[in-house]
Amino acid sequence: MGETTLIEAVNNSGATLKVDREAGVIYGVKVLGFNSRNGRTYSAVAMEQARSLYEGAKVNVNHPKGNPLGPRDYQDRLGQVRNVRMEAHGLVGDFHYNPRHVLASQLEWDAEKSPENVGLSHNVLARTSKDRKST
DSSP states (O other), X not given: OEEEEEEEEOOOTTOOOEEETTTTEEEEEEXXXXXXXXXXXXXXXXXXXXXXXXXXOEEESSOOSSSTTOOOOGGGEEEEEEXXXXXXXXXEEEEEEOTTSTTHHHHHHHXXXXXXXXXXXEXXXXXXXXXXXXX
């Protein structure tokens, strides 16, 4: 077991997202799936244990330049994830965003009309382990 920087991304392809423009909330946004595009698999136990780490997580536009765990500029902040819960396809939450952010209307349109264009990703320092099951 060791610590490594994990960069994972999920999109909302195939999802129907409900947008409350007045409140600045997109409901049911996927936070983390069981299988990543990087070839990692997350167990339901691990995801449930990580659920509280995503609650209230700050959401920024794009990734920082250079160091993936580096500081972020204020104007990059778009909102935060709340009400994180386990569902059949992984962790989901409600994305509370600033409806006056310069990208808010683009985000709302994509969430409603083209959810595959929007998604969350994370850069975290995590403990990992190899699954030692034989196949």
